[in-house]
Amino acid sequence: MRKNPYIRFKTPALENQWRDESLPHPALVVAVNLAALIYYRMTGQSATITSLYRDNDPGVHGQKPCRGADLRTHGLMGDQKAQWTGAINTAIPYQSSKPTQTAMVHDVGRGDHLHLQIGPLEPMPKRTQEA
Numbered sequence: 001m002r003k004n005p006y007i008r009f010k011t012p013a014l015e016n017q018w019r020d021e022s023l024p025h026p027a028l029v030v031a032v033n034l035a036a037l038i039y040y041r042m043t044g045q046s047a048t049i050t051s052l053y054r055d056n057d058p059g060v061h062g063q064k065p066c067r068g069a070d071l072r073t074h075g076l077m078g079d080q081k082a083q084w085t086g087a088i089n090t091a092i093p094y095q096s097s098k099p100t101q102t103a104m105v106h107d108v109g110r111g112d113h114l115h116l117q118i119g120p121l122e123p124m125p126k127r128t129q130e131a
C-alpha cells in the first residue's frame with residue numbers, strides 16, 4: 001500500500017491495524033485522513049496515531065470494525081485545537097441518536113489527545129457495480 005505522508009504511528013502494531021482492510025471502519029479512515037491533512041496544514045507535521053482497536057474496550061475502540069482512533073495534539077497552539085475539531089465535526093457529523101461528536105480533544109490523565117469516532121448508525125459502504 002502507498003505510504004501516507006500525513007500519518008505516522010506510535011507503534012508498528014498500530015500501523016498493522018491501520019493496514020488491515022477489515023479492521024478500521026472505512027468512515028474512520030476518512031475521518032483520520034481529514035484530521036491528518038488539517039493537522040499538517042496547522043503544524044507542518046504528520047499526525048501521529050496513538051490508539052486504534054483495543055481488546056476488551058466497551059467503547060468505539062473495542063468494536064470490529066474499529067470505530068475509534070486517537071491522534072496526538074502536540075504542536076497545536078491557541079485555538080487551533082478548537083478549529084481542528086470544529087472543521088472535522090462540520091465535515092463529518094456523528095451518525096447516532098445520541099448527541100455527541102466525531103472529533104473531541106480530551107484528557108484521560110496522560111495529556112490531551114484528539115479522539116475520533118464513527119457513530120453506530122454509520123453504514124458499512126458497499127462497492128457499487130460499474131455501469
Ligand SMILES: [Zn+2]
Pocket residue numbers: 051061068069070114115116
Ligand atoms: Zn479515543
